Amino acid sequence: MHVGHARTYSFFDTFVKLLRYxxxxxxxxxxxxxxDDKILNRxxxxxxxxxxxxxxxxPERYIREFFDICNKLNIQNATYYPKVTEHINDMVxxxxxxxxxxxxxxxxxxxxxxxxxxxxxxxxxxxxxIDKLIAGARVEPEPGKRNPLDFALWKSWKPGEPWxxxxxxxxxxxxxxxxxxMASKYLGVPLDFHGGGLDLVFPHHENEIAIAKALYGVxxxxxxxxxxxxxxxxxxxxxKSLKNIIPVEDVLKKHSGEALRLYYAMTHYRKPLDxxxxxxxxxxxxxxxxxAAHDYLxxxxxxxxxxxxxxxxxLVSKAQELEQKFIEALLDDVDTSRAVSELTSFARYVTSxxxxxxxxxxxxxxxAVRMLYIELGRILGILYRTDIPDxxxxxxxxxxxxxxxxxxxxxxxxxxxxxxxxxxxGIYVTDTRVRTYWTIDRSKLxx
RNA sequence: GCCGGGGUGGCCGAGCGGUCUAAGGCGGCGGGCUGCAGACCCGUUAUUCCCGGGUUCGAAUCCCGGCCCCGGCUCCA
Numbered sequence: 001m002h003v004g005h006a007r008t009y010s011f012f013d014t015f016v017k018l019l020r021y022x023x024x025x026x027x028x029x030x031x032x033x034x035x036d037d038k039i040l041n042r043x044x045x046x047x048x049x050x051x052x053x054x055x056x057x058x059p060e061r062y063i064r065e066f067f068d069i070c071n072k073l074n075i076q077n078a079t080y081y082p083k084v085t086e087h088i089n090d091m092v093x094x095x096x097x098x099x100x101x102x103x104x105x106x107x108x109x110x111x112x113x114x115x116x117x118x119x120x121x122x123x124x125x126x127x128x129x130i131d132k133l134i135a136g137a138r139v140e141p142e143p144g145k146r147n148p149l150d151f152a153l154w155k156s157w158k159p160g161e162p163w164x165x166x167x168x169x170x171x172x173x174x175x176x177x178x179x180x181x182m183a184s185k186y187l188g189v190p191l192d193f194h195g196g197g198l199d200l201v202f203p204h205h206e207n208e209i210a211i212a213k214a215l216y217g218v219x220x221x222x223x224x225x226x227x228x229x230x231x232x233x234x235x236x237x238x239x240k241s242l243k244n245i246i247p248v249e250d251v252l253k254k255h256s257g258e259a260l261r262l263y264y265a266m267t268h269y270r271k272p273l274d275x276x277x278x279x280x281x282x283x284x285x286x287x288x289x290x291x292a293a294h295d296y297l298x299x300x301x302x303x304x305x306x307x308x309x310x311x312x313x314x315l316v317s318k319a320q321e322l323e324q325k326f327i328e329a330l331l332d333d334v335d336t337s338r339a340v341s342e343l344t345s346f347a348r349y350v351t352s353x354x355x356x357x358x359x360x361x362x363x364x365x366x367x368a369v370r371m372l373y374i375e376l377g378r379i380l381g382i383l384y385r386t387d388i389p390d391x392x393x394x395x396x397x398x399x400x401x402x403x404x405x406x407x408x409x410x411x412x413x414x415x416x417x418x419x420x421x422x423x424x425x426g427i428y429v430t431d432t433r434v435r436t437y438w439t440i441d442r443s444k445l446x447x
Numbered sequence: 448g449c450c451g452g453g454g455u456g457g458c459c460g461a462g463c464g465g466u467c468u469a470a471g472g473c474g475g476c477g478g479g480c481u482g483c484a485g486a487c488c489c490g491u492u493a494u495u496c497c498c499g500g501g502u503u504c505g506a507a508u509c510c511c512g513g514c515c516c517c518g519g520c521u522c523c524a
Contacts, residue, residue: 197523
């Protein structure tokens with residue numbers, strides 16, 4: 001998985017979390033294409049003669065990696081994760097229907113192609129002109145196709161490859177069909193939302209729509225389509241030939257998943273994102289500010305009184321304003337960038353104003369506000385590492401109290417030694433006129 | 448060639464007809480925080496939104512022309 005895939009998954013995660021925040025019951029289906037050319041090629045490379053017996057290890061590995069990355073990026077689990085190899089029967093049935101109704105035909109080699117000319121608006125969705133497509137087709141059509149734009153629903157068996165039996169011979173399903181069959185099985189048609197990277201618009205999504213029209217008689221496969229802008233590197237699309245692919249695994253060695261999520265969130269999902277480590281570094285920095293505000297709230301929560309405070313009202317109304325503006329931004333075509341800036345300005349309120357009046361707010365008010373702050377952050381995939389173990393908190397507070405006494409006694413050299421030691425350990429203290437606040441480097445905490 | 452998406456400060460990136468002398472972040476600079484520090488705070492950092500026309504009382508935002516970049520048309524998130 002590279003940084004482009006991760007952007008798409010991250011965006012959909014935020015989208016789903018937003019819908020759930022709004023109280024909607026969301027069913028999310030993420031398909032796994034666990035057999036295709038790429039996988040088989042890989043298997044051939046790795047296993048050679050043993051390929052037929054072991055090819056499935058490849059998708060298994062990819063899927064494991066996928067879940068590992070989702071975990072690190074705080075991407076919530078989908079409701080269903082259908083795999084192609086577990087839905088072969090459904091696909092065969094779909095193909096039979098399509099052939100029966102004349103939307104598809106069996107080629108001499110046993111492949112089955114979808115006949116694009118049977119769909120009147122074919123090309124409209126992606127804004128492609130069929131005639132020009134044919135004229136500009138760069139790849140010579142496969143022998144059994146009636147029309148170069150026809151696409152495979154079923155690929156006939158080739159020596160060495162795994163296969164499934166069908167009325168028209170052995171083979172395996174084609175990509176465009178898989179998604180339609182699996183998604184509609186778990187969600188019904190039309191889907192409310194469907195999408196992916198912008199590069200899937202044509203031919204993949206166009207073909208999906210064609211299949212859905214033919215198979216289910218619907219106007220469109222989905223009510224709403226979402227296409228996430230592509231990620232580029234130094235202005236160019238990531239590709240194997242340019243050798244500029246940035247795997248998420250590499251990024252996560254140096255940076256937290258949260259920093260990457262924040263980085264993604266700072267650009268609107270439809271815009272292209274030119275990936276850079278400098279940008280990611282900025283996000284990392286930004287994230288620290290967000291965490292500092294959180295930790296100060298946590299500190300206030302611990303020390304605040306149970307009685308209502310005179311500034312409770314102000315605090316609560318600030319929080320309400322945050323929630324309202326934050327959600328408003330997301331409701332405007334999921335403007336995560338604006339949402340981040342709302343969160344940031346609230347964080348600034350905390351670190352510039354609130355922390356100077358600890359005696360004027362109540363525990364309950366601070367806690368409620370902190371919870372909201374976290375909850376909103378989590379829609380964006382950040383602020384997941386908010387808990388600090390109690391024993392560690394007590395330990396740090398004890399050290400800080402001791403240091404404060406040293407400062408009162410003006411024994412600054414020892415106080416400074418303590419501070420620099422804490423800094424080394426990833427604990428950052430800030431002295432203010434009312435008290436000393438601290439925050440901790442999340443990478444120092446194991447979750 | 449055909450079809451899309453873009454070009455906003457030192458950088459990243461919002462804004463998409465008035466509230467824009469353009470959000471927010473990062474960086475820089477100046478100052479504050481009754482020592483110092485700072486993953487703290489405050490102030491400051493684009494009279495200007497690729498260029499040229501036009502529409503409008505009013506444009507970064509709409510229209511026309513040009514330049515440049517990226518992507519799709521082939522597996523691709």
